[in-house]
Amino acid sequence: MQLPSTDEIVDDLEFFDDWEERYQYIIDLGKSIPGLSEEQRTPDRLVKGCQSNVWLISGINGGVIEFDVDSDAVIVQGLLALVLAAYNRKTPQQILDFDINGYFEALDLERHITPTRGNGLRAIVGKIQLLAKQAIH
Amino acid sequence: MSLDLQSLRAQFPILSQQVDGKPLVYLDNAATTQKPQAVIDAIVSFYTQCNANVHRGAHHLSDEATRRYEKARDSVARFINASAREEVIWTSGTTEAINLVANGLAFQLKQGDEVMVTEMEHHANLVTWQQACLKSGATLKVVPIHDSGELDMNAFDNLLSANTRLVAIPHVSNALGTVNPIQSLTAKAKQHGALVLIDGAQGIAHGNVDVQSIGCDFYAFSGHKLFGPTGIGVLWGKQSVLQDWPVWQVGGEMISDVTYQSATWGVLPNRLEAGTPNIAGAIGLGAAVDWFTALDMPAVQAHEQQLLQSATEQAEALEGLRIIGTAPNKVGVLSFLLADAHPADVGFILDRQGVAIRTGDNCAQPLMKRFGIPGTARASFSIYNTLEEVDMLFSALKKAKMMLA
DSSP: OOOOOHHHHHHHHHHOOSHHHHHHHHHHHHHHSOOOOTTTOOGGGEEEOSSOEEEEEEEEETTEEEEEEEESSHHHHHHHHHHHHHHTTBOHHHHHHOOHHHHHHHTTOGGGGSTTOTTSHHHHHHHHHHHHHHHHO | OOOOHHHHHHTOGGGGOEETTEEOEEOBTTTOOOOOHHHHHHHHHHHHHOOOOSSOOSSHHHHHHHHHHHHHHHHHHHHTTOSSGGGEEEESSHHHHHHHHHHHHHHHOOTTOEEEEETTOOGGGTHHHHHHHHHHTOEEEEEOBOTTSOBOHHHHHHHOOTTEEEEEEESBOTTTOBBOOHHHHHHHHHHTTOEEEEEOTTTGGGSOOOHHHHTOSEEEEESGGGTSOTTOEEEEEOHHHHTTSOOOSOSSSSEEEEOSSOEEEOOTTGGGOOSSOOHHHHHHHHHHHHHHHTSOHHHHHHHHHHHHHHHHHHHHHSTTEEEEOOOSSBOSEEEEEETTOOHHHHHHHHHHTTEEOEEEOTTOHHHHHHTTOSOEEEEEOOTTOOHHHHHHHHHHHHHHHHHHO
């Protein structure tokens, strides 16, 4: 399934007035992305957090970078879907230009990507940005 | 005398705040406890009235700082019934205290020697000994636990031998809440001539720690889990053991005589306390101990048991919830899994409702593996929690269960 754009997500989440609906939306968004098979969840793709684990696969295809992600926690998977909406099938330059902190602030979810959160999300964002940098140089 | 919970809570300024518009329900006390005004005041007073380095100033401020700092040591010594104030060594916390002992033991261990720990260790009381063994060629023995989270006493007896140099046991398990029978375990280890270290990180805040009646050689704990500040902790050790213990960090404060080519060490406690200490931290911890010992301890303990009992009953009644750690003798901790939900998801949804818990491996990865689980959600209670807060935990959990189904 095609993820909504980051602007659409910001609009969608603004529309809800209670947190339960917002979290339900994020969980559903996470369920809409394919995830990874057991065989694809290899240790070298694992980003360990002390609360939950995240796996990331990437590849360059026609000038854009494609990502597949998975998490063992459904809300983290939803947060990853938000990250993917920003980064998936974008050029390295687009990835580097995107203001991910501003985006999470607009979603009122910035505390989930602070370095103190042990959910691996910050590490995934760092990894994606590093891949984009390497693709340019 | 009974516990006036309302006035007790009123002494903790942080507890009256709201999270996302909901009253804070702080149930992460095994990670760190909140601080009463008395502790905050002691730290502020130190910095506003007598900040100076200790033990060496030829002036009023330094004398006053030293007086408060050493008075804190007296408070701790009284609190745990140390036989001498010199037995109280300031460290940065439990982890550093255990490292101090493990570092010294590594010099003494040789091939064929054994160090015993349990399956329920926090990493601080596992990795330390594991590394001391790797360095020295000694063997690490791990005493298994039953599914309930109780230590396997037969295995403990069988693993003890004349080769056992040190037994390291948690007073209370941080992940399971099990209270270990440290007195009888120590007595058994002593029959084989082993040293005994108790990891008291989770035990110290529940009262009645008497190091002399336990009979151990070392008892380690952190200030911040005892209503004191972070960055300060205690290694208590028997004077006869500590006075010759290999020095660990070297430098200022801990020496007697120094030349360019050699140095001799000072006496206890200074010989194990190199460098300028955490003065404000020690004073804060002293204030925490004074505050805690002034409470009606039997009433506090009865209240804590009530909290855990209510939590356990409600947990057992919640379909799909599995309690991890069901030992009959427990304190402070309810670890659990909620149906098929990942603990991190449970934590997110509780957080959104103002309920603060810990989720994850509880710094005990091998223990989680032993139970075949990735981690748990853990609610941990302290003396200022209320039965209403336990109820709020469970109404928040019911919502999480519904949302994550």
